[in-house]
Amino acid sequence: MNVLEIESLQKSFDGREVLKDISVSVAEGEVVAVIGPSGSGKSTLLRCATLLETMDGGALRYLGRSAAAPGKDGKTVYADAQTLKEIRSSFGLVFQSFHLFPHYSVLKNIIDAPMCVQKRSREEATKAAMALLSKMGLADRADAYPYQLSGGEQQRVSIARALAMGPKMLFFDEPTSALDPELTGDILRVIQSLAREKMTMLIVTHEMAFARSVADRVIFMAGGVIVEQGRPEDVIDNPQNERTRAFLKKLER
Amino acid sequence: MLTSMLIFALTLLGALPLALPIAFGRMSKHAPLRMLMQVYISFMRGTPLMLQLLVVYFGPWFILKIPLSNGYRFYAAIIAFVLNYAAYFAEIYRAGIESIPRGQYEAAEVLGYSQGQTFWRIIFPQMVKRILPPVTNEVITLVKDTSLAFSIGVMEMFTMAKQISSAEKSMTALVAAAAFYYVFNAIVAWAMNRFERRLAYYR
Ligand SMILES: Nc1ncnc2c1ncn2[C@@H]1O[C@H](COP(=O)(O)OP(=O)(O)OP(=O)(O)O)[C@@H](O)[C@H]1O
Ligand SMILES: [Mg+2]
Numbered sequence: 001m002n003v004l005e006i007e008s009l010q011k012s013f014d015g016r017e018v019l020k021d022i023s024v025s026v027a028e029g030e031v032v033a034v035i036g037p038s039g040s041g042k043s044t045l046l047r048c049a050t051l052l053e054t055m056d057g058g059a060l061r062y063l064g065r066s067a068a069a070p071g072k073d074g075k076t077v078y079a080d081a082q083t084l085k086e087i088r089s090s091f092g093l094v095f096q097s098f099h100l101f102p103h104y105s106v107l108k109n110i111i112d113a114p115m116c117v118q119k120r121s122r123e124e125a126t127k128a129a130m131a132l133l134s135k136m137g138l139a140d141r142a143d144a145y146p147y148q149l150s151g152g153e154q155q156r157v158s159i160a161r162a163l164a165m166g167p168k169m170l171f172f173d174e175p176t177s178a179l180d181p182e183l184t185g186d187i188l189r190v191i192q193s194l195a196r197e198k199m200t201m202l203i204v205t206h207e208m209a210f211a212r213s214v215a216d217r218v219i220f221m222a223g224g225v226i227v228e229q230g231r232p233e234d235v236i237d238n239p240q241n242e243r244t245r246a247f248l249k250k251l252e253r
Numbered sequence: 254m255l256t257s258m259l260i261f262a263l264t265l266l267g268a269l270p271l272a273l274p275i276a277f278g279r280m281s282k283h284a285p286l287r288m289l290m291q292v293y294i295s296f297m298r299g300t301p302l303m304l305q306l307l308v309v310y311f312g313p314w315f316i317l318k319i320p321l322s323n324g325y326r327f328y329a330a331i332i333a334f335v336l337n338y339a340a341y342f343a344e345i346y347r348a349g350i351e352s353i354p355r356g357q358y359e360a361a362e363v364l365g366y367s368q369g370q371t372f373w374r375i376i377f378p379q380m381v382k383r384i385l386p387p388v389t390n391e392v393i394t395l396v397k398d399t400s401l402a403f404s405i406g407v408m409e410m411f412t413m414a415k416q417i418s419s420a421e422k423s424m425t426a427l428v429a430a431a432a433f434y435y436v437f438n439a440i441v442a443w444a445m446n447r448f449e450r451r452l453a454y455y456r
Binding site for chain 2: 050051052085088089091092093095097099100101102103112113116117118145146147158161162165
């Protein structure tokens with residue numbers, strides 16, 4: 001069963017085509033890493049998949065349910081608000097710069113959406129949140145405010161916040177890029193443990209070693225198209241396409 | 254003294270909430286509404302408050318030939334103050350709302366918050382914290398502006414001080430009035446400062 005299906009996604013900004021005919025499916029429990037040079041459209045792909053950006057063309061489905069599909073004139077038409085609301089609850093997104101709510105404590109950041117979006121009781125939400133915080137090694141930081149945490153801790157809280165909604169799939173957009181190098185390890189370990197628990201994930205990353213170790217499949221994007229994809233050992237260690245090779249070579253330097 | 258404080262309190266009670274829909278109108282995608290609010294704000298900020306008081310007070314008589322009643326003076330003053338201050342507050346709100354990072358909206362959207370929940374739970378509290386310093390400035394100006402109500406004959410602090418001092422041919426009443434405004438403002442500044450400190454628990 002595919003959790004996510006994107007078909008022929010097309011997206012332009014001010015007449016400039018940023019995504020050209022992108023198709024991606026992610027199976028249940030699969031971990032997909034998306035790599036590629038800056039400006040290749042990785043974030044835009046994620047933002048379209050998470051409904052933060054509207055697609056110009058193509059289809060988007062979660063668990064077989066249509067969020068967006070081409071209309072009669074070929075332009076993408078979105079499902080009604082209620083359907084989109086339900087579909088939104090099937091995924092979570094972790095941002096590069098966390099976007100925690102600064103006026104809420106760590107605990108409140110995690111329980112607020114379960115309580116006011118999913119109408120769960122405070123006790124239930126708190127219990128689940130504390131379990132997630134322990135898992136992130138942050139049980140003793142529940143009452144802290146985001147500004148009191150290191151970047152790595154903030155990012156772990158934001159992962160807990162996304163997980164608290166019980167998503168079927170998680171998206172990450174360069175989850176370690178805003179962190180000091182010595183803090184990236186914590187985040188990568190958290191994602192790795194999620195992968196072991198068979199969480200379905202799509203991760204945009206510049207960390208090749210991490211992509212190689214965590215991903216079942218690597219997608220290399222350039223200029224708004226998928227240039228190459230496959231098992232990490234094939235794409236990263238033995239790339240077939242010239243552009244992939246050039247990109248990876250540049251990273252090594 | 255009571256009249257001045259009443260003008261002050263009622264103006265805030267009316268203008269602080271009214272400024273919110275004006276700010277929304279000013280940021281609306283709907284161009285005519287946005288333009289209307291823009292004109293409203295620029296008019297309220299670009300003309301003297303005293304003139305606005307006169308227009309609100311005499312307008313009904315000059316335009317609609319409704320006879321002026323004595324009791325209307327006070328209401329006219331409140332209406333004019335509220336309309337004027339709402340325009341200033343609206344601009345402050347707008348700047349505050351626009352200063353909240355896009356990511357806050359996006360994080361809330363992905364988590365499934367409705368637009369109303371996003372505004373009242375996530376954006377509004379952060380806006381309040383950010384706009385407190387400029388709002389304090391306006392509130393302090395308002396304390397002094399209440400004296401303008403004398404222009405349409407509302408018997409407020411300043412009007413009385415003027416009458417007493419000219420009757421007694423002494424400065425005492427004016428000095429007392431000055432002391433009143435000064436103490437009033439000191440209290441306002443103290444209260445706003447406390448409020449600001451209460452919101453200092455996060456950054
Ligand atoms: N809101 C926007 N308006 C206009 N152009 C945009 C917008 N968002 C992205 N773009 C453009 O679309 C292209 C793809 O951007 P995107 O952010 O998806 O790239 P990326 O692969 O994530 O790059 P990076 O590795 O630097 O994060 C870029 O050329 C960018 O300038
Ligand atoms: Mg990006």
